[in-house]
Amino acid sequence: MRLITHTDFDGVVCAVLISSCEEVDDIIFLDPATIQKRKMKITDNDILSDLPYHPKCGLWFDHHLSSKLKEGEKFEGEWAPKKSAARVVYDYYENSYLEKYKEMVEWADKIDSGEITKEEALLPAGWRLLSETLESDAEKKVDDAYRRKVIEWLKVGEGVEGILGKEEVKKRAEAALLDLQDYFGKVKEFGRMEGSVAYLDIRGMEKFPHGNNYLIYLAFPNAKVSMKVYDDRTDKEIVNVSVGQNAFNRISKVNIGALMKEYGGGGHPVVGGTHLKRIDADGKIKEILGRLKE
Template identity: 30%
Template sequence: MRIVTRPDFDGIVCAVLLYDMESIDQPIRWVEPNDLQQGRVTIRKGDIIANLPYHPNCAMWFDHHYTNNPGTPFKGLYRVAPSAAGLIHEYYGKRFPRDYDELIRQTDRIDSADLSLEEVLHPENHPYILLSMTVSGRDTSEESYWNRLVGLIRRNDIHAVLADPEVKRRCDRVVDINAQYTPVLQKHTTLEGHVSITDFRAIDEVPNGNRFLVYSLYPDAVVSVRIRYDGRKKKRVIIGVGHSIFNRHCRVNVGLLLARFGGGGHRGAGSCTVSAEAADACLGSIIETLKRNEPNE
């Protein structure tokens, strides 16, 4: 039996919970949603999918994204919710060998971006938020770290996890990167009405800074657009869209909007991956829709 999940903090916690409750005998398969949607991932009988779109071959499925409702019977749990890990925790109930209540509460807050301005500006003062920022996803060379975190969280409380030498090194690096991220973000961000647009296609190494920082720097924006190449070959472009977590006046369902371009997500956040040739046309349509700010449900 194998876990197939996404390399973000919610996916990490999903794996922690599933390891405790199921007979997992194969390494975790870490994948991005678009890879699954485009058929670039083989799902085998017995796989448990979490925090990703449904696949008919899987044995169990857990997810919380607005656009992923499969419309077919399955074993597991699906509902629009703050996190996929929270649904797994609900599904197994009181059968866990240890108390994960605080871990789930924090995962719900982080994945749904239910954060305060102080937490965004000073994540180093908030252990779970800082830990979540060490998981950047997409870079498969990081798989050993993702697996390390799963093991550490299963066996330790948050303070012991942060004391692990590798985790501590990465947390220190996150603090340093966040300090350097503001000027880079400002250099590559423009404001069109109430839409902030951060375009990192002009730089080769996209910084992994605080993804919530843009909302504090551009308080008049109700939604952000983030653009970057998917890999060094620059053949595909990743477009991420998110409602501001401080200026909550965006009325566009982001998941539904990006589903038109082969992506999806939540009502308040999502992404799509398009060819480099089609990117500007897709962006033009996405940005115009966001500027109109009309409900699309």
């Protein structure tokens, strides 16, 4: 079968687990919007993981609240509101062969649900650092070939430190760490507080470095939530919005995934996002910002 998984660390871990239990002959990496917009032909030969449901797929694993199906709707696979899609897959197969991936799945839980420390946000190491190499800048093309290599290394039992010691990974890790420092500085420079919201609008700023979603809370520790607005890399008519609760101080009561769903997107209660049409993005951004202010 063909496995279609998310472009992030959780998606990669799903691929390790699923391809250990199913006959997978091809792995491709997609973002949720491509599935949502039905931009790709999906058949019952496809397995989807950490991505929204597609009615034509053969097997589906996800944990995003926004992709939960209506009661009684039948599908093969599993949806559960767990910390990572990897956890959903791991529990679904209940396969003792997968036990060697226990630690990796625990890290998928931590990373995907934002349970990381401030130190890990700015100076990641181990699994967190490996995850940064997999998720770094789309512009630099974290190519699918690299993700497939990491999946293979993990499957043949190379430990995370062994993988991080490989020349190619080392280079990517060093670049990711530099990007994080650079991003942190630029977030402080271009971000601002809008009420209780740390707001960062980088539309039109092509050279903005890549960073993770936590650094904005280090830059603006009093923020209850953050909102980032940025250009879509592939579709000029689209503006992306990412919203999250302060990962180090969860006091916001806004259900972000539900709010994003109202604007055509989705996510979890604590983090989510949507894609807006550029022509009416400004009005919608103002609206969302207004609803995020508490």
